[in-house]
Amino acid sequence: MNPGEWDQLARETLAGLEASHLLRQRRVVTPIDPTHVRCDGRALVNFASNNYLGLTHHPRVIEVAERSLRNAGAGSGASALISGYGPAHESAERHIAQWKGTEAAVLLPSGYQANHAAVQTLAAVAEKSSRSVRFLLDKLCHASLIDAVRAAGAPWRVFPHNQLQKLRRLLQDADGAEIQVVVTESIFSMDGDAADLAGLAKLKAEHRFVMLLDEAHASGVYGPAGSGLAAELGLGGIADVTVLTLSKSVGCIGGAVCGTKTFCSALVNLARAYIYSTNLPPMIAAAADAAIGVMEAEPRLQSRIRELAARVRRELREAGLQITPGDSPIIPIAMGSESAALDAAEQLWKDGILVLAIRPPTVPRGTSRLRVTLSAGHTDEEVEGLISALARLATRAAGTCR
Numbered sequence: 001m002n003p004g005e006w007d008q009l010a011r012e013t014l015a016g017l018e019a020s021h022l023l024r025q026r027r028v029v030t031p032i033d034p035t036h037v038r039c040d041g042r043a044l045v046n047f048a049s050n051n052y053l054g055l056t057h058h059p060r061v062i063e064v065a066e067r068s069l070r071n072a073g074a075g076s077g078a079s080a081l082i083s084g085y086g087p088a089h090e091s092a093e094r095h096i097a098q099w100k101g102t103e104a105a106v107l108l109p110s111g112y113q114a115n116h117a118a119v120q121t122l123a124a125v126a127e128k129s130s131r132s133v134r135f136l137l138d139k140l141c142h143a144s145l146i147d148a149v150r151a152a153g154a155p156w157r158v159f160p161h162n163q164l165q166k167l168r169r170l171l172q173d174a175d176g177a178e179i180q181v182v183v184t185e186s187i188f189s190m191d192g193d194a195a196d197l198a199g200l201a202k203l204k205a206e207h208r209f210v211m212l213l214d215e216a217h218a219s220g221v222y223g224p225a226g227s228g229l230a231a232e233l234g235l236g237g238i239a240d241v242t243v244l245t246l247s248k249s250v251g252c253i254g255g256a257v258c259g260t261k262t263f264c265s266a267l268v269n270l271a272r273a274y275i276y277s278t279n280l281p282p283m284i285a286a287a288a289d290a291a292i293g294v295m296e297a298e299p300r301l302q303s304r305i306r307e308l309a310a311r312v313r314r315e316l317r318e319a320g321l322q323i324t325p326g327d328s329p330i331i332p333i334a335m336g337s338e339s340a341a342l343d344a345a346e347q348l349w350k351d352g353i354l355v356l357a358i359r360p361p362t363v364p365r366g367t368s369r370l371r372v373t374l375s376a377g378h379t380d381e382e383v384e385g386l387i388s389a390l391a392r393l394a395t396r397a398a399g400t401c402r
Contacts, residue, residue, distance in 0.1 A: 020340035020360055029354075030250030031048070033057055036073050037354060044354040045382050047372050053220055053301045054377035057293045068286035076279040077225035080107075081268070084279035092289040096256050099227050099292050100244070101132040101236045104264035105256045107285060110276050111216055111245030114255030118212055118241050119148035119183075119261065124270040126154070126179050134177035136170050136209075138162065138184040140191060145183055145214060145364075147368040161188075164199045170205040181208040186229040187217040190363055190371065192330030194218075197230055201238050213239035217330060220249020226295040226302055246288045254280045254288065304376040305329050308383060312374060319391035329374035332358070333390060334367065341368035344393050350390045 017023040030038040034054035037046045055061055068088055076084035089107055097105040097143035108114040119135070135149045135156040147155045156175065159166040171180060182204075184195045195213075204211065215228040223231035226249060230236050241263060246254040257267055267274055295302065309329040316323050316331070324332055335341035339359035348355045348370070358371045372386070 021342055029388055035375050044352055047386055048354045048356045049373060050248040051375055052249045052305050054375050057292060060294055061251060061287050061290045064290035065283045065287040067138045068283035072282035075281045079277060080279040081275060085340040086282050088282040088285040092285040095289050095292055097258060099169050100242055100258045102258040103257045104261045105258045106264045106267050107280055108255045108274055109280055111247060111255035113273040113277060114243045114257050116273040117146040117267055118243050118257045119152050121267040122181055122272060123152040123154050125266055132176055132179045133179040135183055136167060140188050141183055141185060142167055142189055156402055162196050164196060164203055168203060171209060174178060174352040182209050183212045185214040189217055190358060191324050191332055192328040193324050193326040194229060197233055197235050197238060201235050210240045211238060212241045214243045216245040216248060219244045221305055231283060250288050250291045252284050252288045254284055262309045277382045305374060308378060312383060312387060315387045316390060319394055321394050331372040333370040333372060335369050336366060338368045341370060344370055347393060348389055353386060353389055
């Protein structure tokens with residue numbers, strides 16, 4: 001096949017996506033502050049970010065990042081095992097482990113890579129120990145977890161979202177696996193609901209399994225100083241391995257894997273996603289370190305995001321919208337079809353509000369939605385504007401149905 005033929009196939013594929021309302025295109029979005037952006041010449045209130053605490057623009061975080069940039073430069077220059085691991089990385093890892101209540105932590109360039117590294121380590125240790133391993137995933141796990149497990153090459157099964165009875169049956173039927181690894185998120189990224197961690201803790205008391213818990217969207221929002229949902233529920237010891245991103249509440253970029261010193265040492269030696277990646281720039285490690293310090297010093301940020309989440313969920317229900325159960329700042333508004341979700345997002349754009357339409361393959365067909373995300377930096381007036389705009393959409397949709 002020559003390049004022209006391949007290009008024609010690609011054009012046909014893209015045309016098919018466009019016809020199905022599934023074509024994605026990037027827009028240049030310029031941040032103004034934690035909760036406002038400029039796009040296509042318009043200033044918009046941003047309800048489409050995972051910047052839950054507004055720490056991307058916190059003065060302390062910026063100050064530390066700027067100082068590290070001047071002192072250590074813009075990049076780490078190498079992988080961590082060559083020469084890319086410095087004092088900022090060591091300090092951030094120590095702080096993250098203390099914050100998460102684990103013995104150790106390892107930084108990675110993204111949350112996606114962190115999940116790959118965690119799974120690769122579990123699979124590699126099992127293989128080198130001549131032990132069979134099987135992964136059991138909640139159906140709504142993030143794509144990075146699913147991709148990581150698929151790439152590991154070990155057997156795996158999916159259980160329906162939060163259906164622990166099915167998980168119990170899978171655990172009872174080990175299918176020859178000597179090691180079973182249960183993989184879940186604490187707060188799910190598209191539905192905004194929580195894993196049944198209390199149920200998983202009871203299940204873990206009945207069956208021996210390793211638990212990998214992704215706290216990407218819970219870290220910063222739940223638990224003492226934002227240490228996560230497991231910590232808030234008094235279940236800090238439920239996870240054998242915890243993964244978090246630094247790109248959401250922490251307000252930076254990157255990820256971290258937390259666990260025992262032994263596990264983290266195994267990751268450094270066995271995880272290809274870690275070994276063969278250039279390490280995070282020192283300024284990012286320093287900024288993340290500072291951001292966690294802000295969470296510890298300014299609990300009002302966490303209180304604010306929890307209050308806003310409760311208020312918006314309550315008032316949207318009162319306006320007649322169906323909201324997924326939960327209390328997280330991720331609030332999906334069901335639209336059904338891809339075109340309906342796109343139309344609703346466009347109407348919000350006209351109202352000066354940035355909320356994106358989430359469509360397949362990110363979510364199953366027929367479940368396209370608006371994904372509203374809140375920040376501690378949103379004002380009461382901005383939140384009221386959001387609620388009013390969504391209520392108008394709901395009224396318009398009801399009128400169309402009649």
